[in-house]
Amino acid sequence: MLTIQFGQCGNQIGHSLFQHVSNDLDSTDTGISKQANSAYIEESFENWFTSLNKDGKRLARAILVDTEHKVVNKVCSKSSNCWTYRSQNLICQAGGGSANNWAYGSLIKGPQLKDEILDITRREIEKTDCFNGILLLLSSAGGTGSGVGSFTAELLRNEFPNKSIVASIVLPYASGEISVQNYNTMLTLARFTESIDLNLLIQNEQIHTICTNILKNVETKLININDVISKKLCSLFQPVHQSWCGVNFLTSTIACHPSYKLATIKSTPYISPSISQYESFYSWRTYIDHLKQMLQISVLTDTEAKPPSNFLNSKANHLYYKSISNMLLSRGNITENDMMTCDDLRSKNLYVNWNSSSDQLTYLNQERRLLNQDKFLTLVTNNSQIHQTLDGIVDKAWNLYTHSAFLHQYKKFGLEEDDFLEAFAKIENVIKDYKSL
Ligand SMILES: Nc1nc2c(ncn2[C@@H]2O[C@H](COP(=O)(O)OP(=O)(O)OP(=O)(O)O)[C@@H](O)[C@H]2O)c(=O)[nH]1
Ligand SMILES: [Mg+2]
Known part of the structure; x- marks a missing residue:
């Protein structure tokens, strides 16, 4: 898998993700045999790294893109003894960024970076024996991730029509960040839902709540948020079994319908370092129940941001957001009996009734512990809840x-009112489709 990181957010999350993967490769409490662990390490290495450099550090299979040097320099200088980026894969302009402007990023900066992005991407793909897709990391609120990211999404789609591409897109806090964040997000999502096979949407606000409520970070910083996001992504893309090829598999199971290409990643448990001695306290059943509760409609608080509990009743007659498809991944030693509990996530009332042709829940287990953790569960879900988030942004x-607010800043770089209207229409269609589930 080739990872391409864009802008501040994409590059910072990418760094955190590679650090997590590297830590996972070096973790010792695996719960599996030495031989099985070697196979896991080999497969994971192939997925995330190309080779070792002369100092014996793993070289990330990644490209870093930004329209200013600051963040790329920062992530490259955060030294790790175990892995590093390839200096030839840094695509970075000397400018001052894309000024939180999708049009500047997409229509001016993107074309300037086009040849370099394509050259390095082609070179990286040629190096790989069995290429299994591209992962894009970015935020939607600024100018580089959203604009250059959107430009690149279309570029890659045209250049590699048969390769699977997944994007992980960080959505901004609901308010208080960037005045044009909703324009940028709307324009980004319109482009990505068209060009990219599967878009994993991540809400900073929601992850922030997980950090404060469950992980007890007194003052939640981006680094804490990135830890949670990276762990989700790591659990999704680390090897599962021999035939596993992450991005291809994910797009074919989760984004099986062309009108529904958005998904979210729910995970449990997040364990605060201060209480990790209680880690094995809960059973798989409790965690599976916890995930199922995250799919319920009309819960006032976000269940993912609450700790799991043995005392909640998931059998009661709740209403659920309708899913097109879900994928459940368990990491750790799970018994046949516990596996049966996963069937709770197959209940008919969780799914749309017209997608009966294929299995709507794909369940996979990797016996090896992730990052030394006894149990970890991840659910990728393509369900109707996402329309609420999109509605807020589009409104x-x-x-x-x-009010014609800020439009001149976009017109200046060639984005006209018709382009806005087209993007609104696309994203409103996506919302309509998800609402109709
Ligand atoms: N989770 C997370 N969000 C981030 C991070 N850095 C920035 N963001 C979010 O990303 C949005 C701002 O976009 P940036 O990624 O900083 O912008 P950019 O892509 O570098 O674009 P320009 O700076 O305008 O060229 C805001 O919603 C921030 O909350 C990060 O490290 N982690
Ligand atoms: Mg920036």
Whole structure:
């Protein structure tokens, strides 16, 4: 898998992700035989790294893109004894970024970086024996991740029509960040839902709550948020079994319908370092129940941001968001009996009734512990809940648009009102499709 990191957010999350993967490779409490662990390590290495450099550090199979040097320099200088980026894979302009402007990033900076992005991507793909897709990391609120990211998404789609591409897109806090964040997000999502096979949406606000409520970070910083996001991504893309080829498999199981290409990643348990001695306290059943509760409609608080509990009743008659498809991954030693519990996530009332042709829940287990943790569960879910998030973003973007607010900043770089209207129409269609589930 080739990872391409864009802008501040994409590069910082990418760094955290490679650090997690590297830590996982070096973890010792694996729960499996030495031989099985060697096979896991070999497969994981192939997925994330190309080779070792002369100092014996793993070289990330990654490309770093930004329109300013600051963040790329920072992540490259955060030294690790175990892994590093390849200096030839840094695509970085001397400018001052893309000024939180999708149009500047997409219509000006993207074309300037086009040849370099394509050259390095082709070179990286040629190096791989069995290429299994591309992972893009970015945020939607700024100018580089959203704009250069959108430009690149279309570029890669045209250049590699048969390769699977997954994007992990960080959505901004609901308010208080960047005045044009909803324009940028709306324009980004319109482009990505068209060009990219599967978009994993991550909400900073929600991850922030996990950090404060469960992990007890007194003052949650981006580094804490990135830890949680990286762990989700790591659990999703670390090897599962021999035939596992992450991105291809994920797109074919989760984004099996062309109108529904958005998903979220729910995980449990997150364990605060201060209470890790209680880690094995809960059973797999409790964690599976916890995931199922995350799919319930009308819970006032976000269940993922609450600790799991043995005392919740998942058998009661709840209403659930309708899913097109879900994928459940367990990491750790799970018995046949516990595996049967996963069937709770197959209940008919979780799924749309028209997608009966294929199995709507794909369940996979990797016996090896992830990052020394006894049990870890991840659910990738393509369900109707996402329309609520999108609705909020589009409403706010419309509100700006109807007041013609900030439009001149986009026009200046060639993005006209018709382009806005086209993007609104695309994203409203996506919302309509998800609402109709
Ligand atoms: N989770 C997370 N979010 C981040 C991080 N850095 C920035 N963000 C979010 O990303 C958005 C801002 O986008 P950036 O990634 O900083 O922008 P950029 O892509 O570098 O674009 P320009 O700076 O405008 O060129 C805001 O919503 C921030 O909350 C990070 O390290 N982690
Ligand atoms: Mg930036």
